[in-house]
Amino acid sequence: xxxxxxxxxxxxxxxxxxxxxxxxxxxxxxxxxxxxxxxxxxxxxxxxxxxxxxxxxxxxxxxxxxxxxxxxxxxxxxxxxxxxxxxxxxxxxxxxxxxxxxxxxxxxxxxxxxxxxxxxxxxxx
Numbered sequence: 001x002x003x004x005x006x007x008x009x010x011x012x013x014x015x016x017x018x019x020x021x022x023x024x025x026x027x028x029x030x031x032x033x034x035x036x037x038x039x040x041x042x043x044x045x046x047x048x049x050x051x052x053x054x055x056x057x058x059x060x061x062x063x064x065x066x067x068x069x070x071x072x073x074x075x076x077x078x079x080x081x082x083x084x085x086x087x088x089x090x091x092x093x094x095x096x097x098x099x100x101x102x103x104x105x106x107x108x109x110x111x112x113x114x115x116x117x118x119x120x121x122x123x124x125x
Contacts (some may be wrong), residue, residue: 011061013059013060021038021049026074034063052060061074085111
C-alpha cells in the first residue's frame, strides 16, 4: 500500500500487536503505528482489554488524533460495537459453559466416589 497521509476522522483497518493495561498498540494497514486508549475501546465499561481485543486481531477504527510520540490515536467506539458485542457474547458463552461444567462435575463426583467405595469393599472381601 502506498504511504498516504491519514487525517482525523478517517476510518482505518489495523492489527493489534500488543496489549497493555491502559490500551492497545496497533499496526495500521499502511504500516504506521497506532494506539487505542482503554477509554476508546467500547461505550461499555472496559475492565480488561483482553475481554475485547486479542493480539493479532484485525480491527477497524476511527483516527481521533495523534499521540505525543507521533502514533495515530484510534477509537473503536463508533466502528466496532458489533465486534465488541460478539467478543462479549463469546466471553459470556464461555462463562456459561464453564459454570455448567462445574455444576455437572459437582453432581458426578459423589456418584464416582460411591462407585469407587463399592469397588474397594468388593476387593477387601
